[in-house]
Amino acid sequence: MVLKKPVHLKLGQSKIARIAALLMLMSALNGCAVATVVAITAGATMIADRRTFSKQIDDQSIEITAHNDINKQKTLTKNSNIQVISMNGTVLVVGQVANTYLQGIAIKTIQAVPDIVTIHDQLRIGENVSALTKSNDIWLTSRVKSALLANSEINAIDFKVITENSEVFLMGLVTKEEGDIAVEITRNINGVSRVYKAFEYIK
Structure with a gap:
């Protein structure tokens, strides 16, 4: 599958400052100083990210959906340690599974998640790490x-x-x-x- 060239978001310093100020105001209105720091940090990270905002949201959705779907598979939750990470639709699957059968179930489950471009299957056969x-x-x-x-x-x-x-x-x-x-x-x-x-x- 051909990967599309990513679109880069370019924002001036004044725009970044305004967004940061808005995030601070929103958090302050919620009356939480910690939330203010978190909001500013998260906002700055999202702005600096080479992915578009929509792709960042898609990646979060892919990870959440994949983990939820895996957790619905009782054979996987009992005998596996699986982590799913998405970056611009490229998904990395790492961890341990007891055998190739469970590995197949895990990858098939993840393949059904929408918006995935490609999957790097790096699951290892063996016991869960300590x-x-x-x-x-x-x-x-x-x-x-x-x-x-x-x-x-x-x-x-x-x-x-x-x-x-x-x-x-x-x-x-x-x-x-x-x-x-x-x-x-x-x-x-x-x-x-x-x-x-x-x-x-x-x-």
């Missing part, structure tokens, strides 16, 4: 994000980092050069066993 492994994965994700943020040649916000059992999966709407830089940074971080690219390349 709590210790999950903690290590969170730590590795943090290290990768910090390393990407420290590099001046790329914008870390353009990348989504997912770690599962020490394998790091990189997603995003990026140029080939940006993707290569991110992969090189990630593969040299101690503890990362493998780097998998699930990018959508743009010019």
Whole structure:
């Protein structure tokens, strides 16, 4: 399936400031200082995202729908650990399933979700990872994000980092050069066993 070229949203600083001010006002009216900070952060992130607003909403809908549909499959909830991540309609599926039969059920369930362009099936056959492994994965994700943020040649916000059992999966709407830089940074971080690219390349 051919991927469509993404449309980039370009907003001036004054427009961004007005949106941020509006989000602050809306949250303040709700009487919650924490909500104000969250709203501003979320708003700024959405504006900086290379996806359109509608695509960001579509991706959230894909993830929620996929997880809900998987949870309806009792055989999957009892014997699997599945995570679904969507970026501009490109879906990454990671985690563990007990056997290939359950893997097939999981992927078939996800394929039925609307608005998906392509699926990267990276489910592993085996037992669910331990709590210790999950903690290590969170730590590795943090290290990768910090390393990407420290590099001046790329914008870390353009990348989504997912770690599962020490394998790091990189997603995003990026140029080939940006993707290569991110992969090189990630593969040299101690503890990362493998780097998998699930990018959508743009010019």
